[in-house]
Every structure is written in structure tokens, then in C-alpha cells.
Amino acid sequence: MASRIFRDSNKDNAGDFIGESTVTQSCKPCMKTNVSNTATVFCKDCDEFLCDTCKNPHTVYKPGQHNIVNVQDTKSAPVIIDMKGMDKCHEHGRDIEFFCQDHSSLCCSSCVLIHRKCDQVDEIAKVSRQTRTELQALKQSLIKLQSEAESIRADFEQSETGLNESIAKISSEVDKMRDRIIQLFEDAKQKFIAEANKFKTAELKRIMNARDASSKVKDEISEILSMYCIVLERGTSSQQYIYSERIKERRKTMESNAHDQRKVKVASKVTVSFSKELTSFLEVGSNFIQLNYDGKQTVKTSPISLSSQPRPVTLELLVSVDLPKTGDDEKKPLLIGLDFLPDGRLVAVDNRNMKCIILNERLQRLGTPYTFTGNPYCVVCVSHDTLCVTFNGVVYLLSVSTDNTITLTREINTTSTFYSICCMSPSNMVVSTYDDPRPVRMISVDGVETDFDHILTFPKKTYKVDESACTYVQSKNTLVLTDRFAHTVYMHDTLKGTSRAVTNTNIQEPRGACVGPGDTVLVCSTIKHSIVHLSVDGNIIGTYPVDMLCPHSIGLSKNGTRLALSNIAHGTTKLQLFKISPAMR
Structure with a gap:
């Protein structure tokens, strides 16, 4: 039977079951041929719905009396519901008549034979009247599920x-x-x-x-x-x-x-030179943009991320040399100023022997050192061939040729006494002072001295020689000052006007400082015999112990791949050259 007939007593149950579905009254003979035509009349004697086409053959060829009425004229006529095959056993094609409680399975008369040993097999005709409440609850759960969908x-x-x-x-x-x-x-x-x-x-x-x-x-x-x-x-x-x-x-x-x-x-x-960050950026080509989705997973990664955080570095010792007294030295060398020329040559100032020397990648001397009339403190390379060296009340401008000849270009007499010196721009430098209430100042290559605006957190005290040193992170507008005996590194954003004092157990008697990879700061921690790596926000990125007592001066090459380090330990002065590279994540 293609559809199940529910008598008057089951009309409400049927309506509750189908919810919003359409209730149809189809012609029964047509349905036997898989044709769905709407019934127009009902035969009470045969309990059968008929369409106009089937009405006459029904009364002529089917025996018995036929009480034919119009469908709309009877309210007691049963409703035929097309169950869409749900009332059929999928395995045997027969009407569903039983339910096995043990296996929660609907069964036909053939299935019952398989479940004959089950404890509870119910005849659906006997238990169906108990399902109205359950159907209503099921309807509500379906409505809820529909809403969720x-x-x-x-x-x-x-x-x-x-x-x-x-x-x-x-x-x-x-x-x-x-x-x-x-x-x-x-x-x-x-x-x-x-x-x-x-x-x-x-x-x-x-x-x-x-x-x-x-x-x-x-x-x-x-x-x-x-x-x-x-x-x-x-x-x-x-x-x-x-x-x-x-x-x-x-x-x-x-x-x-x-x-x-x-x-x-x-x-x-x-000439013009570009920062190592920019040249690295150009080497990446077009693969510098990241595409991220809500799961914070990267669809396409690149070697450089514009928003990446500063990364730790690895130091690989390339060359280490002791600094004994040589034939032209009066005393054992003390290198307290280091910087690199753009072509990779290392420049150092020997405080004790009053010299400026050029060294190659093996830390061997090149050419003839330049001899000062006093003890130099620090050196910075301001162009491809020009150096600035600090001295007591004087800044020397030196020219370095390709054949390593060092020539004095100019002497600038200063109103303050400067110790360390670093570049702020191609024509301006930042200097730390001693015997001056202004711990940091600026000086141009023309000799014009100026002061920074009031810096709140910087100490209001006058330093002695070698009690503080400075560096300047140009791309971050950040001025850095080390305070040796306060065990503190001060950082000041010259654009925003904000400052912070950085202290840490790894920062003990900080001395020399330089700009590190990715606009970070590298500081010599003298007592800890190590280098401390800082972000301009004052966060500790890493600490790197070195095989050297009391590191004092530090310098990074212009391409960011070499790091020079010297110390001031009595009797064991050294100069070391490292390969510096980002640490693997």
C-alpha cells in the first residue's frame, strides 16, 4: 500500500506529525500506478477516494453497492497522507507494522522473524495512540533545530x-x-x-x-x-x-x-647609502606581504614582516685576538671605541697609545695608524670615508682613503667634553658628556652644539669619564644612554617625548652600546661579561655571554652581519669579531 489510511480518530495525530507539510486527498487507483491525482469523490462502501476519471470504472467494474459522495461534502472522510516511503521497510518493501524496543528498529512482518528472540517487539497499531505527546515534543525540537540551522x-x-x-x-x-x-x-x-x-x-x-x-x-x-x-x-x-x-x-x-x-x-x-633593513626589504621582492585569516594562520609567509617583533640573534665567534704591546706602542693597547666603515673595514681608537687604527676581517692592521696628541675616547663613521673621534674638548674629523691612509681634516673645539659619539643623521651626531650637567647633547659636522628637549627620566647628574655612553636608533627616533653605576639603560623617544628606565639582573655596569639588528639595541654588561639585547620598548630580547672579561665597546657593521667587541680587563685585553644572524624560531 503506497499510503496509510488514518481513520477519524487519528486525524489530529496526522496533522501534528506533518507540521507545515501539505495534507493531500489523492485518488487511490491512480496511486497504485504511481500517478498522483487529487480525489474529487469518496466511496463510503469501499472506503476509497476517487478522481473524476476513476469514478465511472469504479462503479461499473467493481462489484457491490457504491455510495459515492463529493469529498467536500463529508467531514468524516479519512485523510490520506503520502508518507514518501517512510512507512515502508527499506529492506523488504513491506508496510511497517512493528517496533523492536531492544534494537530501536522499525520492522515489517519479515523483519519480525529476525527479531523473534527480542524481549520487546510492539505492534505499532496498539502503541501508536501513546505517541502524540512524544510527537509534539519532537515537533518542538525540530522547530528549534530548524531555527538553529x-x-x-x-x-x-x-x-x-x-x-x-x-x-x-x-x-x-x-x-x-x-x-x-x-x-x-x-x-x-x-x-x-x-x-x-x-x-x-x-x-x-x-x-x-x-x-x-x-x-x-x-x-x-x-x-x-x-x-x-x-x-x-x-x-x-x-x-x-x-x-x-x-x-x-x-x-x-x-x-x-x-x-x-x-x-x-x-x-x-x-653619496647616499640606504639602511640594511631597506636593502633586505628590496631583496625579498614582492613576497613581503602576509595574508592572514581569522584563525590567525598565515596563508602566505615572507622572510620579512613589517609588523614582526624583534628576534633574538646568534653570535658565532670568527676571530679573537689578544692585544699585546707592539713595537710602535708605548703601552698595552686599550681599544675603547669601535665602528665599521661601509666597506667592512673595522676602525678602532686606542686610548692608551693615542691612535686610530684600521683593521681587516682577520683583525689585522691596515696601513699606518693616525696618532693623536691626546687620548681619544670614541669613534663613529659618518660617511663612506669620514670619521669623527672624541677627545678632551675636541672632535677630530678624519678622512680614510682606500689605501688606509688616515688624514686629519678638521678639529672642532667644543664647549662640552664628549665621551661616546654616534650618528643621528648624515650631518648630526649624538654625544654623551662628562663633567657636564647635560648627559647627552648633539653636534653637527660643522661644529654646532645643541641640546635635547627636557628628558624626564634621564638622571639629573654629572657623569665622570666612562660612566655613561650613548647610541641613537634613527628609524625609531630613540635616544639610548647607559648609566654604569646605576645599572640602568635609559631610552627616550625624541618624537613622542616618552622615556623609560630599563633595569634587569642581566644589566650590570652597562657601558658601550650600539644599534642592533632590526632597530634594536646591544649593550655591554661589564660585570656579567655578556651582551644584553633590548628592544626600543625596553624589553629584554636576549642575553649573550662572551668569552671575554668586562666587555666595554661594541660596534655593528653597516650590513648588520658582523659585530666587533673589545674589553678593558687588566692584563687580558681582547678584540673579537662575531658573525651575527637572527636566531632560528
């Missing part, structure tokens, strides 16, 4: 909308970042062009003065030679003698002037 569907629709909108915004976000980078380049370009023009003006003035002085010497010599011929040809012996003595005096003056002019070194060209 609708909510889930709505969430997925919202996710689809969000995904489409976020992808549409990607292009805009990348464009904004591109515009910011372009603007950053434009600002940097205008800044260094202004600095280059300022430097050019100063150098041209020096060139003009030197050229005018040379022209005066040349004109004076021409005048002397012109008169010299006349005196030599026509003058008396007395005149010749007097003229000769006069010229000897003037010649000494002119030779002295010419010697001074030869010592004047001016820049014949200006």
Missing part, C-alpha cells in the same frame, strides 16, 4: 559577506601602505637633499677660502718673480742682498701657508 546559515552568509568585503579592502590597504612608503621616501629625500645642500654650502665656503688663499700666494709669487728679474739684472749688489733676505722671510710665510692649505681636505663628492 537558520542561524548557522545566517552566520555563513555573514562570513561570506565579510570575506567578500575584506578581500575588496585588501587592494585599498595595500595602496595605503604603498602611499605611506612613498611619502616616507619623499620626506627622507627632502631631508637628505636639504642636508646635502647645507653640507655643500659649508664645503664650498671652505673651498672658496682655500682657493682665495692659494690665489693670493700665486699672485704674490708672480709679483716677487717680476721684481726679482729686475733686481737680478739691474740692481746693485746691496739691493740684491737686501731683496734676497726679504724674499727669504716671505718665502717661509708662503711655504707655511701652502702647507696649511695642503692639510685642508674637502669633500669632492657626496
